Amino acid sequence: MNNDIEEVLFDQEQIHEAAVRLGQTITKDYAGRKPLVLSVLKGAYLWTADLVREIDLYVDLEFIKISSYHGGVTSSNEIQLVTDVQSDVAGRDVLILEDIVDTGQSLRFLKDLLKDRGANSVQVATFLDKKGGRKIEIDADYVGFDVRNEFVVGYGLDYAGLYRNLPYVGILKKDIYS
């Protein structure tokens, strides 16, 4: 699996530092509140595990699964709610945890859904922010790393269902796509 990677963009140490940095900021910003941390599956599973351990607050942890990519490297415009959140978000301060914001379509879908359901506030902590990929004007509140406009894998992010278990983020060799 490691042999399929052309270039490592963010290694384990850098990722840990980003989780610590964001965890400290979120701890300060949400002081006195009990946010509902909403992890977006599948991609955010590792980011969630690492970031929540750096947040020194009482939090509720929930999961939601949506889908926009269908095995390839380009997004579909259609976002599907695959598995809904299991608790009421009305009145809650929701902190969405995403692995990546690319076109912005998934985030738009989620923020609209949570606002429609009466969340008190909705903020977003994304591991990666691919600003060059945006089709919708939307921004995350907390960003681990800005990433260039290329398809990346690892640390939760997949290609055709694979590479989510790489402990770092990288770019695949071109022949893997063919």
Ligand SMILES: O=P(O)(O)OC[C@H]1O[C@H](OP(=O)(O)OP(=O)(O)O)[C@H](O)[C@@H]1O
């Ligand atoms: O900004 P966007 O262009 O909408 O892309 C971002 C979304 O794409 C990925 O999810 P994906 O649909 O691939 O599902 P997964 O998390 O299960 O891999 C990622 O986890 C984000 O949720």
Ligand SMILES: Nc1nc2[nH]cnc2c(=O)[nH]1
């Ligand atoms: N694996 C992966 N999923 C994505 N979803 C949106 N952008 C990306 C990306 O660059 N890589």
